[in-house]
Amino acid sequence: MRLHRNLVFAVIDGLHSIFNENEYADKVVQKLLKRDKRWGSRDRSFVAETLYEIVRWKRLYAEIAEVKAPYSREKLWRIFAVWATLRGISLPDWKQIAPTPTRRIKGRFDELSKIRKFRESIPDWLDEMGKTELKGLWDKEIQALNKQAPVVLRANTLKISRDQLRSALEDEDIDTTFIKGYPDALQLVERTNVFTTEAFKKGYFEVQDASSQLVAAFLDVQPGQRVVDTCAGAGGKTLHMAALMQNKGQIIAMDIYANKLKELKRRARRAGAHNIEPRTIESTKDIKKLHHKADRVLIDAPCSGLGVLRRNPDAKWKLNPEFIEEIKQTQSDILEQYSKIVKPGGKLVYATCSILPSENQDQVAKFLSKDAGADFKFIKDQKIVSHQSGFDGFYLSLLEKKQ
Numbered sequence: 001m002r003l004h005r006n007l008v009f010a011v012i013d014g015l016h017s018i019f020n021e022n023e024y025a026d027k028v029v030q031k032l033l034k035r036d037k038r039w040g041s042r043d044r045s046f047v048a049e050t051l052y053e054i055v056r057w058k059r060l061y062a063e064i065a066e067v068k069a070p071y072s073r074e075k076l077w078r079i080f081a082v083w084a085t086l087r088g089i090s091l092p093d094w095k096q097i098a099p100t101p102t103r104r105i106k107g108r109f110d111e112l113s114k115i116r117k118f119r120e121s122i123p124d125w126l127d128e129m130g131k132t133e134l135k136g137l138w139d140k141e142i143q144a145l146n147k148q149a150p151v152v153l154r155a156n157t158l159k160i161s162r163d164q165l166r167s168a169l170e171d172e173d174i175d176t177t178f179i180k181g182y183p184d185a186l187q188l189v190e191r192t193n194v195f196t197t198e199a200f201k202k203g204y205f206e207v208q209d210a211s212s213q214l215v216a217a218f219l220d221v222q223p224g225q226r227v228v229d230t231c232a233g234a235g236g237k238t239l240h241m242a243a244l245m246q247n248k249g250q251i252i253a254m255d256i257y258a259n260k261l262k263e264l265k266r267r268a269r270r271a272g273a274h275n276i277e278p279r280t281i282e283s284t285k286d287i288k289k290l291h292h293k294a295d296r297v298l299i300d301a302p303c304s305g306l307g308v309l310r311r312n313p314d315a316k317w318k319l320n321p322e323f324i325e326e327i328k329q330t331q332s333d334i335l336e337q338y339s340k341i342v343k344p345g346g347k348l349v350y351a352t353c354s355i356l357p358s359e360n361q362d363q364v365a366k367f368l369s370k371d372a373g374a375d376f377k378f379i380k381d382q383k384i385v386s387h388q389s390g391f392d393g394f395y396l397s398l399l400e401k402k403q
Contacts, residue, residue, distance in 0.1 A: 001089050007046050010035055012076050012096075014051045018314055019071045025055050025314040041193070054083050056146060056313035059121040064108045081105075120146055125321050130306075133356050137385065141355060144387035149310035151188040152179070152391070154208040157243045158272050162186060168199045182210045184240075203270040208236050211307075211384045211394040212353070215300065216240040218382065218396045219349040223248035225295040230254050230338045232278070235264030237300055242273035251276045252290070290341045296349075297342045301331045303352035303359050307393025310386070324356075331363050336372040342401045348376070350397045355385060360395035368399075375402050 010032050017023040029048045033039075039047075054061060061082045062068065067075035073096075081100045084091055086109060091097050112118035117127040120142045130138040153176070155162040162184055166176050169186070174197065176186035187210075194200055194207065215237050221227055223246045229238045232253035241251055253276050255261050261278040268276045279286065304324050305315050335350060342348050350367075352359050361381060367373040381397040 001087075003084070003089065003092055004043070005092075005094070006036065007039075007043055008080065010047050011050050011054070012073060012080060014047070015054060015071070015076045015079070016073065018051075018055055019058070019069065019076075019317075022318070025052060025312070045191070050083070052148075052313060054079060055317075057083075057121045058317060059123070060109075060112060060118050061121075063112055063118055064105055116142075122316055126316065126319070129321065129324075129356070133358060137387075140387040141385055141393065144385075144390075145306070145309040145393065146313075147310060147386075149209065149308075149392070150390070151191055151194070152182075152208065152210045152213075153186045153188070153194065153205040154213050154240060155184045155186065155205055156203055156239070156271050157184060158247060159202070160204045165199065165204050168204060169194075169197070172197050172199065179210055182213055184243075185210050185213055201270075203272055206236060206239060206267070206271070208240070209308075209311075210391040211389060212236060212392065213240065214382070214384070214394070215298065215349065215351050215396060216244050218351075218398060219296050219298055220347060220398075221245050221296050225249045226252070226293065227296040227298070228252045228254065228290060228294040228338075228341050229298045229300070230334070230341070231298075231300045231302065232264060233257075233260045233300070235261075235267055235276070237298065238264060238276055239267060239271050239273055241298070242268070242271070242275055245275060247273065247275050249275055252294075253278045254281050254286070256281045284337070287337055287341065292340070292343045294341045294343060295346045297338060297346070298349050298351065299334060299338050300351045301334055301359075301363075302327055303331065303354040304356060305353055307353040307355045307384075307386070307395075310392070324359075328359060328363070331359060332366065335363060335367045336370065339367070339372060339376065339399075339401075342376075344375075344401055345403045346401050347379075348399045348401070350399070352395050353392055354395060355383075355393035361397070364397045364399070373399075376400065377402060 014028045014032050017028045018025050032047055033044050061079045065078040065082045067078055077096045081097055082105055085100055085102050085105045091100055117124055155165040166186055169176055175189040179185045179187055221241045221244050232238045232255045238253045253264055258280045264278055339348055350364055376399040379398040379400050384394040386393050
């Protein structure tokens with residue numbers, strides 16, 4: 001592979017934004033890909049994939065390059081040189097790249113690969129927390145969470161069947177495969193930008209990980225019901241529920257962030273989902289108005305996001321133990337407050353994209369032991385781990401309110 005100067009410079013600029021200015025990797029990638037109109041798809045994928053790869057393995061590469069934060073441009077070039085060497089790419093004779101001790105890099109890599117926190121490129125505190133909470137599963141799980149996530153689509157059954165979607169995408173030269181046990185899902189055979197397709201513009205599908213596609217069905221939503229999605233965000237699961245409800249009934253999509261609900265409105269228009277009513281949560285009154293009024297309530301709770309590290313590798317460097325403790329308190333409060341929306345005989349799903357028991361089954365057990373949970377009974381739960389499923393780590397718990 002021959003390295004092109006303008007592409008490598010884009011990667012170095014991106015790393016500077018992520019590591020030194022604390023910007024989010026996905027936003028940085030979006031910005032960089034608009035940088036040069038002449039870049040073809042191969043150039044764009046080199047920039048995006050190299051950036052994500054170096055972010056994912058930052059600790060390992062920085063250790064091999066013998067550099068520490070803050071990362072000057074000189075240090076970022078050293079990290080880039082480690083990445084290129086380990087990929088077997090010969091380095092050009094540019095003044096930014098110092099002579100690279102190839103053999104030493106490979107020797108250090110072999111040495112550090114024996115130690116999990118370096119091999120899997122994670123902070124010490126995360127390695128400790130994972131080991132404490134997941135015991136023997138942690139090794140397999142963190143390894144799986146360092147792999148690149150597959151691209152999974154959900155057929156929008158308000159407009160098209162999964163089989164028809166597969167044919168429509170084939171007509172646009174995009175190959176997909178079915179995923180056993182996921183009735184609306186298609187997985188891309190090769191990564192490509194699906195957002196430019198006619199099928200996407202017509203609202204035939206959403207990009208949604210297979211694990212996330214389990215949530216709406218787990219809540220057992222039915223046409224004609226009143227459903228409240230309490231942490232709807234930009235509405236991936238809301239749109240899935242609208243499809244399962246065949247546009248009948250009402251979904252109240254709530255969030256504290258109005259800008260996310262604005263995005264949901266845009267997506268709902270494209271999807272032809274007409275039974276969604278977005279509502280911004282401005283005070284506790286917005287929740288009180290709905291007490292005991294919903295057949296189904298989804299609490300897709302804010303969480304550490306450790307189950308989706310494959311698609312957000314920079315989260316490893318932005319998270320800290322204090323944030324996780326705070327988010328657990330938020331989860332507890334949300335469960336207590338939002339569960340009051342369920343009417344007698346109704347159902348509630350508590351979901352997270354975390355793999356930590358302390359954010360998942362422990363939260364549900366704690367809720368059921370309190371006064372607020374006394375009216376609920378536990379029906380079932382599902383723990384989805386990446387090393388078994390091949391998709392995001394997730395947790396789902398179904399509770400029913402007594403009559």
